[in-house]
Amino acid sequence: MRSAPQTVDVKQFIDDRPVSLYQWFVIAVCFLILTIDAYDVVAIGFAGPSFIGEWHITKAQLGTAISAGVLGMTVGALLGGPLSDWTSPKRVLIVMLMTSAxxxxxxxxxxxxxxxxxxxxxxxxxxxxxxxxxxxxxHEYAPTRRGSLLVNFVNCGVMLGAAACGVVAGIVIPVYGWGSIFIIGGVIPLGLAIAAIFVLPEPLRFMVSRNWPAQRVAAVMRRIAPDVAFDSSHFVLSEDEQSQKKVGVAVILSPGFLFGTLMLWCAYSSACFVFYLLNGWMPLLIRDSGATLSQASFITSLYPLGGALGALCLGWLMGRFEKNTVVAIAVAGGGVALWILGGQKGNLGLLAASTFAAGMCVNGALMSMASLAATFYSSSGRTTGISWMNGVGRFGGMLGPLAGGLMLKANVDVSTMFALLAVPMLIQAAALLLKRSAAARTGALEYPSNLA
Structure with a gap:
C-alpha cells in the first residue's frame, strides 16, 4: 500500500484514477433512486381510471390531484438545496426518500x-x-472526463422508471387493485433510504469545504482507493477560496454566478415547457397526423426511447466539446425535427423517424441540463443550483400542457403547433449561448473548467 501525499486535492485525485467499484456502486444506487422516483411520479396516471370509476370523480378533479404532485415537486426542489446546505445532502436525500415513501x-x-x-x-x-x-x-464521485455522461446516464433512470410503472401497473392492478402500485412505489424507496444510511457517502467536496474531520474524508477516500493510505493527509479543493465563503442561494445569486443562473433557469423552463406539452399531447397530435390508435401508440413510444439515447450521446459529446454549445446545437436539431414532424401527414416512416429524432434532441437536451448546472457551480452552491433550476423549470412544465390544451381548443392545426414550439426551443438555445459567451467575455471560472 502506497501513502498519499500530505495534501490531497479530492477532485484531482478522482480525476487521476480509473472509476473504482465503490464509485460505480454510488452511481448505481443513485440510478435506482431516480428510477423509483420517476415510477412514483407517473403512478397516479396509471391508477387514474380506477379512481374515476370507483369514486365517480371527474377528470378535472383527478387533474387537481396530479397538479398537486407537480406543485409538491416544485416546492421540494426549491427546499432541497437550502436544506442540503443547512444540514447535509445525504441527510436530505434520506429524509426526502422516506417522505415520498x-x-x-x-x-x-x-x-x-x-x-x-x-x-x-x-x-x-x-x-x-x-x-x-x-x-x-x-457528479461529485464521477471523474471530470466522464461527469456529463454519467449524470445523463443516471437521468435515464427517469425514463426507465416511467416505463417500468406501466409494466407493473398492467400486471398488479388487475389482480391486487390500484393500491398495489403505490405500495410498491413506497416500499422500494423506503428500503433504499434505509440502505443509504449505511452505504452512501456525503459528497466529498461538501465534506472538505465544510472542514469535516480529515478522518471522515479519509474513510470515504479509502473506499475509492483501497490501495492508498491517507493517515496523515490534508484534504483540499482546487476551487478558489472566495467561492467557499458563501453557500447555497448566496452562491448561485452572487455576481459571479447570477447571469449564468438566470440563463440556466430560462433555458430549463423553456425545455420543460416543450417536454411536458409533448408528453401530455403527443399521442393525440400523432393521431391527428394520420396514424391509427395502435400506430400512434408505437410512434409515441419512440419519443422517450430517443430521449434515452440522446442523453447518452450528448453526455459523451459534452465530455469532449464545449458543453453549452453541444446542448444548444441539440436544441436546434430538436426544433428542426419537430418542424419536420408537424409536416408529416400519412407518411408513417418519416413520422416515426422525426419523432425519434425529436426525442433524442428535445429529451436529451433536457436531461443534459443537470450536468450543465453541476459543472457550472462550485461545490458550495451545486446542490442548490441543481435544485432551484429544477424548481423554477417546473413552472414552465406546468404551463406547457395548459398551452397545448388552449391551442387544441382553438383548433390550431398540428403543423402550426409543432412550428410554434420552435419559439421556446429558440429561447433555450439562445440562453445557453448567452451564458457561454458571457463567461468567455468576463473570463469567469466555471467548475470544474471554463468549458462547463
Whole structure:
C-alpha cells in the first residue's frame, strides 16, 4: 500500500484514477433512486381510471390531484438545496426518500380525492428534493472526463422508471387493485433510504469545504482507493477560496454566478415547457397526423426511447466539446425535427423517424441540463443550483400542457403547433449561448473548467 501525499486535492485525485467499484456502486444506487422516483411520479396516471370509476370523480378533479404532485415537486426542489446546505445532502436525500415513501404507501389507503391530493403534494415534496441531490452525488464521485455522461446516464433512470410503472401497473392492478402500485412505489424507496444510511457517502467536496474531520474524508477516500493510505493527509479543493465563503442561494445569486443562473433557469423552463406539452399531447397530435390508435401508440413510444439515447450521446459529446454549445446545437436539431414532424401527414416512416429524432434532441437536451448546472457551480452552491433550476423549470412544465390544451381548443392545426414550439426551443438555445459567451467575455471560472 502506497501513502498519499500530505495534501490531497479530492477532485484531482478522482480525476487521476480509473472509476473504482465503490464509485460505480454510488452511481448505481443513485440510478435506482431516480428510477423509483420517476415510477412514483407517473403512478397516479396509471391508477387514474380506477379512481374515476370507483369514486365517480371527474377528470378535472383527478387533474387537481396530479397538479398537486407537480406543485409538491416544485416546492421540494426549491427546499432541497437550502436544506442540503443547512444540514447535509445525504441527510436530505434520506429524509426526502422516506417522505415520498410514506406518502406513496398512505396513498394506497385513501378513499377520496381530497386525501389523494394532499398525499400527492407530500409525496411530490420528497421526490422533488431527492432527485437533484442524487444527481449531485453522481457528479461529485464521477471523474471530470466522464461527469456529463454519467449524470445523463443516471437521468435515464427517469425514463426507465416511467416505463417500468406501466409494466407493473398492467400486471398488479388487475389482480391486487390500484393500491398495489403505490405500495410498491413506497416500499422500494423506503428500503433504499434505509440502505443509504449505511452505504452512501456525503459528497466529498461538501465534506472538505465544510472542514469535516480529515478522518471522515479519509474513510470515504479509502473506499475509492483501497490501495492508498491517507493517515496523515490534508484534504483540499482546487476551487478558489472566495467561492467557499458563501453557500447555497448566496452562491448561485452572487455576481459571479447570477447571469449564468438566470440563463440556466430560462433555458430549463423553456425545455420543460416543450417536454411536458409533448408528453401530455403527443399521442393525440400523432393521431391527428394520420396514424391509427395502435400506430400512434408505437410512434409515441419512440419519443422517450430517443430521449434515452440522446442523453447518452450528448453526455459523451459534452465530455469532449464545449458543453453549452453541444446542448444548444441539440436544441436546434430538436426544433428542426419537430418542424419536420408537424409536416408529416400519412407518411408513417418519416413520422416515426422525426419523432425519434425529436426525442433524442428535445429529451436529451433536457436531461443534459443537470450536468450543465453541476459543472457550472462550485461545490458550495451545486446542490442548490441543481435544485432551484429544477424548481423554477417546473413552472414552465406546468404551463406547457395548459398551452397545448388552449391551442387544441382553438383548433390550431398540428403543423402550426409543432412550428410554434420552435419559439421556446429558440429561447433555450439562445440562453445557453448567452451564458457561454458571457463567461468567455468576463473570463469567469466555471467548475470544474471554463468549458462547463
Amino acid at each position: 410514506v406518502g406513496s404507501i398512505l396513498t394506497a389507503f385513501v378513499g377520496g380525492v381530497g386525501a389523494l391530493t394532499g398525499l400527492r403534494f407530500v409525496t411530490g415534496i420528497g421526490l422533488g428534493a431527492a432527485m437533484p441531490v442524487g444527481l449531485t452525488l453522481v
